[in-house]
Amino acid sequence: MPQEDRIQRVVIVGGGTAGWMTAATLSTVLRKEQCSIELIESDEVSIVGIDEATIPTIHDFNKKIGLDEADFMRCTDATFNLGIEFVNWTNMGDQYIHPFGTYGYDMNGVGFHHYWLKMRELGDQSPYNEYCVPYVAAKLGRFALPKADPRSVLSTYSYAFHFDASLYARYLRVVAERRGVVRTEGRIVDVSVRGEDGFIESVQLENGQSIAGDLFIDCSGFRALLIEKTLNTGYESWQHWLPCDRAVAVPSENPETLDPYTRATAQPAGWQWRIPLQHRTGNGHVYSSDFMSDDEATSIVLNNLERNPVDEPRILKFIAGKRKKMWNRNCIAIGLSGGFLEPLESTSIYLIQAAILKLIERFPDRNFHAPDITDFNEQMSLKFDRVRDFIILHYKATNRSDSEFWNYCRTMPIPDALDYKINSFRERGHVVYSERELFIETNWVAVFLGQQIMPGAIDPRASCMPEDKIADGLRQMKTAIRTAAESLPRHDQFIADYCASDAPALAV
Incomplete structure (x- = not known):
């Protein structure tokens, strides 16, 4: 290339x-002698920065930029995460976990859930989750790193992490700046575009400084300063499917023990999260302003805290959806500027990561070839759509x-692709x-069965195996899983030995 x-x-x-995930990754893969990277942020502009739950895909990202796991966890007040517990979603009093692991094991090419369903027909009432190591370990409060030996049930x-998002950004900033990224503090007051093609040429700061670039990455959050306010790209709202449009967040003191899982508890007009960190617990209430007032929502989250709050509640406003094009001209939107899906399945950082990796795969030259832009937009749009359907x-x-909210959700029309998935399983x-989807068979089955969508028939091959052999196999699996989970150390103790944070986390 010239x-x-x-x-x-x-x-x-x-x-x-x-912004700092993008900066850290680009500074890892681009030679600073050939390409400069400058990040502009203003201390006057607040970031969302709430406590974050993640999914296992974060390992790929952290490994790519060379993070040491124990050090990153110490610096971000992190704990381990084995899955997401859903409480009161199907009926009041119901509970299940969407775990980060497999259930039992397939036999004769047939998915394990078919054998579990076969035994259920015969009267075995063993819960599906008892055949899953991370579920049993999570409910026992146990954790250890998985074994490398594929013969081991462990x-x-x-696993994934819970961490303070502000501390994670600060940690990545150190990584990026060590690799040559230049941070400029300032508030952008104007954006210059070329008249002939509408490409962004430069941004102007409040102090009069002008910063030019070839490629602009919009990580300005909900403000979407470049992708929307400058380029008028447009936004596709999904509020008719995902009516929640606000969240009230408040941290609290920790309980006596740290659970190695996230909790999502359904409420009358949304749901409440609980994310345990080493020195505090992140809490929030996601709700629909069409069905509940801000005061009501705040009251619910405060009344359901396990311990005392350590900061004032703050309200965030959003609209579920995606930008019509996340790459427009020489601007790419990553993070909240590109789209938003509520954190019910802890996918926020995954979607950032996916956009960054796709950008690296299709990293442009100054000609900005149309096939690169089209492929990026199509693939990222598809990723958002598939995560949307899962939520x-x-x-x-x-x-x-x-409540009116749950009546609306239960009876609302849904995307055709999701309707087909549900009917196929039912x-x-x-x-x-x-x-190529983020969520594969194990994930879908966990939620289908967790939300009590029970198939009317099973794979006929599951009925070909003698019933006593299936029963013996499942009994052995359940015993082995329980024994293995009970052998693990307490989550609190593992953190103390592996990645204890020295000081309490800063309040958000």
Whole structure:
């Protein structure tokens, strides 16, 4: 590639998790002698920065930029996460966990859930989750890193993290600046675009400084300063499927023990999260302003705290959806500027990570070839759509009729692709998914069964195995899983030995 065609100046607008994840990754893969990276953020502009729960895909990102796990956890007040507990979603009093691991094991090419369903037909009432290591370990409050030996039952799960998002951004800032990223403090007051093609040329700061670039990455959050306010890209709202449009967040003191899982408890007009960190617990209430006032929502979260609050509640406003194009001209939106899905399945950081990795795969030259832009937009749009459908499933698959909100969710039309998935599972226990999807068969089955969508029939091959052999196999699995989980150390003790944070986390 001729030198004059290379991207020589990357400008990232906005810090926070999205901005510093982008900066840390680009500074890892781009040679600073050939391409400068400058990140602009203003101390006057607040970032969302609430406590964050993640999913196991974060390991790929942290490994790519060379993070040491124990050090990163110490610096971000992090704990381990084995899955997400859902409380009161189908009926009041119901509970299940969507775990980061497999259930039992497949036999004769048939998914384990078909054998579990077969035993259920015969009267075995053993809960599905008892055949999953991370579920049993989570409910026992146990944790250890998975075994590498595939013969061990302790190799059948993964894990993620809970951490302070502000501290994570600060940690990544140190990484990025060590690798040559330049941070400029300032508030952007104007954006210059070329008249002939509408490409962004530069941004102007309040102090009069002008910063030019070849590629601009919009990490300005909900403000969408470049992708929307400058380029008028447009936004596709999904509020008719995901009516929650606000959240009230408040940290609290920790309980006596640290659970190694996230909790999402359904409320009359939304749901409440609980994210345990080493020195505090993150709490929040996601709700629909069409069905509940801010005061009511705040009262609910405060009344349901396990311990005393350590800061004042703050309200966030949003609209579920995605930008119509996340790459427009020479601007790419990453993070909240590109789209928003509520954190019900802890996918916020995954979607940032996916955009960054796709950008690296399709990193442009100064000609900004149309196929690169089209592929980026199509793939990111598809990722958002698939995560969206997985989240909608939790709302749609409910029996609750105790509030107007749940009546709306239970009866609302849903995307055709999701409707097909639900019907396929309800009729035959089959899961329809693409191998390129984030959520695969194990994930879908966990939520289908957790929300009590029971198939009318099972794979006929599951009935070919003698019933006593199936029963013996499941009994041995359950015993092995329980024994293995009970052998693990307490989550609190593992953290103390592996990654204890020295000082209490800063209040958000």
